[in-house]
Amino acid sequence: MNSTATADQAPLTNFTQCHAGIVRRLHALDELPALLEPAMRARRIAEESLAFFREAIFEHHLDEERELFPAVLASAEPGPERERAQRLVEHLTTQHRQLEALWRSLERELKRVARGQDSELDVGDVRRLVADYTAHARLEETEFLPLAETILGRNGNHMAALGLSLHLRHAPQPVPYV
Template sequence: MKTHPAAHEPGHSSAPLTGFSQCHLGILSQLQAFEELPALQAAAAQAQTIATHTLALFHDAVYEHHADEERELFPAVLRSARRGEEADFAEAMVRRLTAEHRHIEALWKKLEPAVKAVAKARPVELDLGAVEELVRNYAAHARFEEEHFLPLAETVLRRNGNHMEALGLSLHLRHTPQPIGHI
């Protein structure tokens, strides 16, 4: 292999070549970061999708679910509970569950602006601690309701079949679109 004659001349510096080498290192480093771009794009798209679905979840499901419970289920159970200990127990649970609804909704209201920003692919710092608190609170709320309140509601409303049917009808009517027009 022939070498360039200037490479062996005395006083010749390799500084210009070192610059080319360093440039290659910088280019390769950036290209390695570039290789991660598709995965990061997928993660960003997934974050947008989750944020969008979470916004819809709260607006279309969580608030509606809380309203159904507070306007239909809780009053039905309180009306049908036997006076005394059962009614007192039901009332205490309804107060607790309603307070939990407001707490969960307040936690969501604090997170909602950041979640909207994520849904629109805007840079924002989402508070992981606040997200975990909301999820933890909702999980505890749902667990308490499933383990304690819904079994009581089943007992109370099943005593009289009409009470359970009335609740079902009331919920159905609440979610049926109202006709527009005059009779």
């Protein structure tokens, strides 16, 4: 009689097991809202970073290399000052190329993240880009820009010329009338 009772309860046991599976899935679903916000944030950060790097950082490097670095080198006093400025300019320019290359290696996967697609983004390279760029900016802030201020500050015309050059480079270009 015991085995008959167990056989008779089998359909109910199947429902109970089914409910346990359903409840387990519902608990997993309940985690979804907490995961959506970080996923949306990841997409937004990737999207904004893509635009920012292309529009701001690449332009910043061009400004330095086309305007600031040549102005400093042209105004530096011959000898140790010019040699120091030259070494820094060469080092900073090399860093620009390295940072840009690292960025390009990340760009494709960042686009996938921005679109909410699965990605194999190299987290180590992201961290390396952040650390390397932070160190680059620190070098500019602590060594090159104070030197540039000393060199260009000797002659107000040099500083004004740099300001005008940067302004003209970023000013909207007039549309010719045809």
